[in-house]
Amino acid sequence: MTNTIIWTVAILTCLGLLLSLVLFWVASKFKVEEDPRIDEIEKTLPGANCGGCGFAGCRAFADAAVKAGNLDKNYCPVGGSEVMNKVAAILGCEVKESAPMVAVVRCNGSCANRPKINDYQGAESCKVKAALYGGDTGCLFGCLGCGDCVAACAFGALSMNPETGLPVVDESKCTACGKCVAACPKRIIELRAKGPRGMRVFVSCTNKDKGPVARKACSAACIGCGLCEKTCTHGAITVADNVAYIDFAKCKLCRECEAVCPTGAIHGVGFPKPLDKEAVKKRIADRKARAAEAAKAAVQPEVKKEESNG
Amino acid sequence: MAKLTFSIGGIHPADKKLAKDCKIETLPLPPKVYVSMFQHLGAMAKPVVTVGDSVKAGQIIAEPGGFISAYIHSPVSGKVTAIGPRKDLAGFNQMHIEIEVQGDEWAEGIDLSPELVTAIPEDRDFILDRIKMNGVVGLGGATFPTHVKLNPPPGKTADCLILNGAECEPFLTSDFRILLERTDEIVVGAAIMQKVLGGCPCVIGIEENKPEAIEAVRASVNRLGYPGIRVATLRKRYPQGGEKQLIDAVMHRQVRSGGLPIDVGAVVQNVATSLAVYEAVQKNKPLVTNTLTVTGDVIDPARQHNYLFRIGMPLSYIAEYAGGVPEGTVKIVSGGPMMGKAIANLDAATVKGSSSILYLGSSTLRHAATPCISCGRCADACPMGLEPFLLKRLYDAQDIEALEKNAAQDCIECGCCQYSCPAYVPLLDNIRMAKAQVMGVIRARNAKK
Numbered sequence: 085m086t087n088t089i090i091w092t093v094a095i096l097t098c099l100g101l102l103l104s105l106v107l108f109w110v111a112s113k114f115k116v117e118e119d120p121r122i123d124e125i126e127k128t129l130p131g132a133n134c135g136g137c138g139f140a141g142c143r144a145f146a147d148a149a150v151k152a153g154n155l156d157k158n159y160c161p162v163g164g165s166e167v168m169n170k171v172a173a174i175l176g177c178e179v180k181e182s183a184p185m186v187a188v189v190r191c192n193g194s195c196a197n198r199p200k201i202n203d204y205q206g207a208e209s210c211k212v213k214a215a216l217y218g219g220d221t222g223c224l225f226g227c228l229g230c231g232d233c234v235a236a237c238a239f240g241a242l243s244m245n246p247e248t249g250l251p252v253v254d255e256s257k258c259t260a261c262g263k264c265v266a267a268c269p270k271r272i273i274e275l276r277a278k279g280p281r282g283m284r285v286f287v288s289c290t291n292k293d294k295g296p297v298a299r300k301a302c303s304a305a306c307i308g309c310g311l312c313e314k315t316c317t318h319g320a321i322t323v324a325d326n327v328a329y330i331d332f333a334k335c336k337l338c339r340e341c342e343a344v345c346p347t348g349a350i351h352g353v354g355f356p357k358p359l360d361k362e363a364v365k366k367r368i369a370d371r372k373a374r375a376a377e378a379a380k381a382a383v384q385p386e387v388k389k390e391e392s393n394g
Numbered sequence: 395m396a397k398l399t400f401s402i403g404g405i406h407p408a409d410k411k412l413a414k415d416c417k418i419e420t421l422p423l424p425p426k427v428y429v430s431m432f433q434h435l436g437a438m439a440k441p442v443v444t445v446g447d448s449v450k451a452g453q454i455i456a457e458p459g460g461f462i463s464a465y466i467h468s469p470v471s472g473k474v475t476a477i478g479p480r481k482d483l484a485g486f487n488q489m490h491i492e493i494e495v496q497g498d499e500w501a502e503g504i505d506l507s508p509e510l511v512t513a514i515p516e517d518r519d520f521i522l523d524r525i526k527m528n529g530v531v532g533l534g535g536a537t538f539p540t541h542v543k544l545n546p547p548p549g550k551t552a553d554c555l556i557l558n559g560a561e562c563e564p565f566l567t568s569d570f571r572i573l574l575e576r577t578d579e580i581v582v583g584a585a586i587m588q589k590v591l592g593g594c595p596c597v598i599g600i601e602e603n604k605p606e607a608i609e610a611v612r613a614s615v616n617r618l619g620y621p622g623i624r625v626a627t628l629r630k631r632y633p634q635g636g637e638k639q640l641i642d643a644v645m646h647r648q649v650r651s652g653g654l655p656i657d658v659g660a661v662v663q664n665v666a667t668s669l670a671v672y673e674a675v676q677k678n679k680p681l682v683t684n685t686l687t688v689t690g691d692v693i694d695p696a697r698q699h700n701y702l703f704r705i706g707m708p709l710s711y712i713a714e715y716a717g718g719v720p721e722g723t724v725k726i727v728s729g730g731p732m733m734g735k736a737i738a739n740l741d742a743a744t745v746k747g748s749s750s751i752l753y754l755g756s757s758t759l760r761h762a763a764t765p766c767i768s769c770g771r772c773a774d775a776c777p778m779g780l781e782p783f784l785l786k787r788l789y790d791a792q793d794i795e796a797l798e799k800n801a802a803q804d805c806i807e808c809g810c811c812q813y814s815c816p817a818y819v820p821l822l823d824n825i826r827m828a829k830a831q832v833m834g835v836i837r838a839r840n841a842k843k
Contacts (some may be wrong), residue, residue, distance in 0.1 A: 213826060215830065216484070217735075
């Protein structure tokens with residue numbers, strides 16, 4: 085009995101040692117030489133493997149960055165500039181500064197603004213719902229409310245507000261990876277610059293129907309009237325397909341568009357004070373009056389000249 | 395003779411042919427009709443009239459937008475008042491031509507007399523041209539252009555024409571009514587299609603729950619004496635009227651995955667299409683009318699109807715004429731309760747393929763889904779031999795490769811899986827999405843080749 089145990093232990097120990105030698109030999113013989121910087125960069129990255137950078141995961145990002153030798157085409161939206169500076173230090177190159185972005189839900193079709201015209205009973209998925217029919221409200225472009233974006237978010241930054249039936253972005257958690265943008269079949273969510281101190285202005289509607297149709301479906305819809313486009317002195321707003329769009333690179337956050345929008349489709353967020361619509365409207369009126377006077381003054385001398393000639 | 399049926403899967407929903415004794419009534423004309431440019435499978439039709447034009451009933455108002463597309467004719471006489479987007483019954487915007495009805499004048503060359511014309515034209519091309527120019531599409535549900543289907547690609551011949559009179563969907567009775575009331579015309583239509591397909595035999599398949607129709611068609615076939623037409627009694631089983639199921643039942647042949655019926659020598663046409671072919675070829679009358687059933691489980695028997703409608707009539711107009719939406723209705727469906735679509739917008743216009751307005755009560759509401767218990771009932775019920783529970787799991791995991799391997803693209807969307815699921819899992823909703831994804835991948839691959 086004791087003999088058997090001793091023999092078993094001895095044989096297994098020898099076998100183990102022998103195989104470990106084989107494994108050691110194989111490991112050294114077939115070793116893949118890899119740039120140690122890849123591991124280093126991977127450790128620096130957040131490790132969420134979200135794919136927000138456009139690569140399959142953090143390791144693929146690190147691999148591509150080391151192969152390229154620079155960071156021109158690589159940016160980790162989750163880590164932001166802090167992480168990117170560390171990565172740049174490892175690679176010994178410059179990093180392009182990029183403005184921090186955030187996901188913005190461009191629909192304000194809450195239950196109050198956008199009445200339901202039927203009840204949906206199919207699978208709880210925006211993708212399925214969008215393929216089946218025009219939706220349970222009169223708006224063909226708005227949020228479907230089944231929460232595909234919430235399910236797609238790996239950071240818990242999105243949640244459905246039961247009162248409005250719309251998704252809400254938690255800015256502190258949003259990493260602008262773009263997963264929700266891809267998940268939304270109506271393409272409502274957009275990545276926009278966070279803006280200075282979180283202040284930004286955007287059009288919270290994507291309805292391409294003509295004004296009356298859009299307004300009938302939702303009281304907060306952009307009707308494409310173009311008032312904002314005319315008011316904007318920075319050329320940041322364009323109206324195409326009956327819906328306005330604010331270019332965040334050009335927007336100077338004057339909030340004049342927000343004040344003149346007749347349906348309240350333009351939203352300003354992150355501002356310290358609520359918008360005083362009347363004051364802003366007065367400011368616009370004053371500016372227009374001054375411009376008209378200036379135009380008059382510019383025209384009058386010519387008229388006089390003509391008279392003197394005559 | 396033995397009753398024929400397909401070999402695997404299928405379910406037995408309650409019959410509920412409540413409107414089967416209601417004769418077909420002709421609907422009066424509404425003040426306006428809205429003719430959709432998208433009432434067939436394939437490319438959208440292109441309008442050839444402009445706002446302000448006067449049109450006569452039966453005049454071409456839109457031409458095909460591609461090879462697989464169809465002509466569209468004005469269903470009424472009057473004036474074109476608008477051309478633009480309008481919401482269809484799913485709530486999506488589609489191009490419609492709006493026509494204000496003035497009188498009821500038909501275009502020249504259309505024979506409106508009720509006399510039966512039994513002499514079949516000799517020239518095959520003449521027949522196909524008539525079918526094409528009169529905008530005939532398959533009226534069994536898919537609205538595939540008939541002239542394309544009747545003209546098999548070179549090297550492929552039809553061994554059998556199957557006329558589909560199964561009407562396996564519960565509630566629907568429009569096919570049954572035309573089989574009773576327009577029997578001879580349907581049989582002549584079948585003989586015309588036989589002629590086009592090179593004289594192959596024709597089998598008219600009718601489910602056993604319509605003995606009157608079987609008798610009537612048999613008598614008509616004997617009386618008219620066309621060679622090679624016979625009537626087959628099919629067992630009552632859903633989806634007996636599915637194209638592939640019908641081929642299996644009648645010819646005992648199976649269409650390979652990704653294949654077409656013509657690959658096994660079969661051409662399947664609905665009986666309503668046969669009637670449209672008869673009218674197009676013998677009477678030169680375009681497809682501007684069809685039969686529709688107004689029925690449901692919340693509507694009292696006196697208010698059930700079978701109507702002959704003109705395409706473009708708003709569903710709400712027909713519903714109003716039939717006495718309004720009955721009390722207790724929670725869902726209005728166009729098409730049968732199994733494959734039909736819930737109507738999101740009752741103002742939508744009827745199209746060539748409209749077959750019913752179905753008022754359903756609260757018993758048809760969906761139950762909340764619970765987790766799959768892996769009982770396998772969906773796999774038993776699937777007439778295509780798929781495993782719906784597996785397809786749903788693969789779709790959730792977004793494994794497109796595996797979905798293709800498991801033939802998600804073969805799903806005929808009959809709904810047997812969801813009907814038989816004891817956990818109320820929305821199987822079909824997900825498989826339909828999976829099918830679309832797989833089809834997209836297959837198309838992209840074929841385009842690369």
